[in-house]
Amino acid sequence: MPSVTTLCGSSPRRQGVESTALRRSMAGATCVLALRGEVTALALAEAEALGFQTDVRHGRLALGHRTDDLGVAAGIYAVLDGGDIHAWTSNEAFVASVVERWEPPKGRVCVRVERLGGRMKDSSTQTIARSLGGHLSDMACVIDLDRPEHVLRVVLDATSHHVGWGWDVPRTTREGVGARRAGERPFFRPVSLDPYLARTAVNLANGSRGGVLLDAMTGTGGFLIEGALTGQETVGMDLDPTMVDGAKANLEWAMDGRAHRASVVLGDATALASSLPASARGRITGLVLDPPYGRNSHGSHGPWDLLARVLASTTEVASPEGADCCLILPIAPITTADDGVVHDSTKVEPLHGSWEDVVALFEASAWSLRPERWSVRVHGSLARLILHATCAPPS
Ligand SMILES: C[S@@+](CC[C@H](N)C(=O)[O-])C[C@H]1O[C@@H](n2cnc3c(N)ncnc32)[C@H](O)[C@@H]1O
Structure with a gap:
């Protein structure tokens, strides 16, 4: 049958x-x-x-x-x-x-x-x-x-x-995603990421790299939880003590007593050499970034200055083998190809600034922005742009 x-x-x-x-x-x-x-x-x-x-x-x-x-x-x-x-x-x-x-x-x-x-x-x-x-x-x-x-x-x-x-081939990834959606967690803020997108970003940034995954501005811990669930050594950091406590609570709730290799620290992502735990310094192979935007999330600097400082700071604590970064930026909704690719010719409008600001950000950093860009729609006036960048090992 x-x-x-x-x-x-x-x-x-x-x-x-x-x-x-x-x-x-x-x-x-x-x-x-x-x-x-x-x-x-x-x-x-x-x-x-x-x-x-x-x-x-x-x-x-x-x-x-x-x-x-x-x-x-x-x-x-x-x-x-x-x-x-x-x-x-x-x-x-x-x-x-x-x-x-x-x-x-x-x-x-x-x-x-x-x-x-x-x-x-x-x-x-x-x-x-x-x-x-x-x-x-x-x-x-x-x-x-x-x-x-x-x-x-x-x-x-x-x-x-x-x-x-x-x-x-049996797989487990789909299990529990609904139950761990942001609104179900003990600590919720509207900035929380969808678990599927957070998981994809974590894998893009640290997929087969094997070193430490850094969720440098962890907020409620969306990336942190996915890093922990995939068994990666993960560090979540935030400047705001309320977010640090909330991310910790969400992490422990999601792991429900099971062993994991994730931790959350209070710290400044623009000064990682001093704020990252010593055990993770020089071992970062994956960086995931969902920077602050809008009324619900305030950054320590202006949006581009903050990102430039975080990228520069991460190179100081990256692994000698180099690192990958997945950056998620809020943008005005755009038309993509059927498979979600954002064509080079498509005008991308970040909520703060312009696409030229993004290009300038990476050109002034040690990170190389990959050509592929993707977009995920959130609602009628908001989409997320997903970018992938690589930081080569020091020569
Ligand atoms: C958009 S939220 C992150 C949301 C997160 N992805 C989630 O799933 O909840 C950005 C976070 O960056 C934090 N932040 C801003 N400046 C920072 C800095 N210099 N160092 C560390 N965290 C910072 C804010 O406190 C805020 O929690």
């Missing part, structure tokens, strides 16, 4: 700190990624920061070589081993191409077929699931819809008219 998947969340109180390893370790093997949401290009950049090597992308599907670290990615909906991506033609042709090259594992199996981005002409999830299920039965596989050991997942992507398939 066919089955269409619905993935459910569970309380973070029942989770362990997320393992960075996918349960079936096949690092380097070819796999299909089904990417979440509308900002597909950002989701893929996150996967690449975690070591995924992309061969090809079609809409919300990507084919490439995986690493064990993908288990912590926020932008991945499914990781599928041993499969492929095909241009859509028909139910029958698709089933024939799967059966030609699949290698069903031993044990209890089931088939799940689902759609991303709406309905694709002449496609039937039921026909595909029934047909693939029939072939599995013919091969003497045990079909078990309730407790399968292996799930053959098929993803019909209407955004690209392609279909991806493979054996599902």
Whole structure:
């Protein structure tokens, strides 16, 4: 019998700190990624920061070589081993191409077929699931819809008219995200970041780097919590003692007694050489920045001066191997490409200043701004611009 998947969340109180390893370790093997949401290009950049090597992308599907670290990615909906991506033609042709090259594992199996981005002409999830299920039965596989050991997942992507398939690799990232949304935490301020975006930023900045992640202006601890949940050594810092106490409370609430490697300190992000704990100095490999803006969050300097000072200060405490930075800036909503990319020609209007201020900021620093830019809409008058920069090791 066919089955269409619905993935459910569970309380973070029942989770362990997320393992960075996918349960079936096949690092380097070819796999299909089904990417979440509308900002597909950002989701893929996150996967690449975690070591995924992309061969090809079609809409919300990507084919490439995986690493064990993908288990912590926020932008991945499914990781599928041993499969492929095909241009859509028909139910029958698709089933024939799967059966030609699949290698069903031993044990209890089931088939799940689902759609991303709406309905694709002449496609039937039921026909595909029934047909693939029939072939599995013919091969003497045990079909078990309730407790399968292996799930053959098929993803019909209407955004690209392609279909991806493979054996599902279990992941935990989606679990508990709803329960740890900012409004659910003990300490809330309107500045709090969405956990998915915070997770993506943490992975972009420190994905496979392995040193210390610095959340230099931690506020309520949005990045800090995701760093802790992914098992990274993380330092959160804020100039405001109320934020420091609140971030600590949120961190302990999110971790619920489980061991972690995160801490929160009162300090000035423009003077990290003196305010960062000695154990983290010279070991920063990832910097995440969500600088103050608006009535709810006041910076210690003007917006560009503050950022310039924080970037300069971070180079003094960066690892000898260099560091990556993910900067999130509030901007007026803009039109992006279908995959969330902000084209070079698109006029970006930060809430404070101009795009030229951003360029000047990085040009005057030791950080190189990467060309890719992405945007996530917050509401009718606010969006977030996501930028990625790299600080080379000192020569
Ligand atoms: C937009 S909020 C960060 C929100 C955070 N990402 C969250 O999820 O809650 C910016 C924070 O920067 C802090 N801040 C401003 N200047 C600072 C400085 N020089 N050093 C450290 N923190 C600073 C503010 O106190 C504020 O909490």
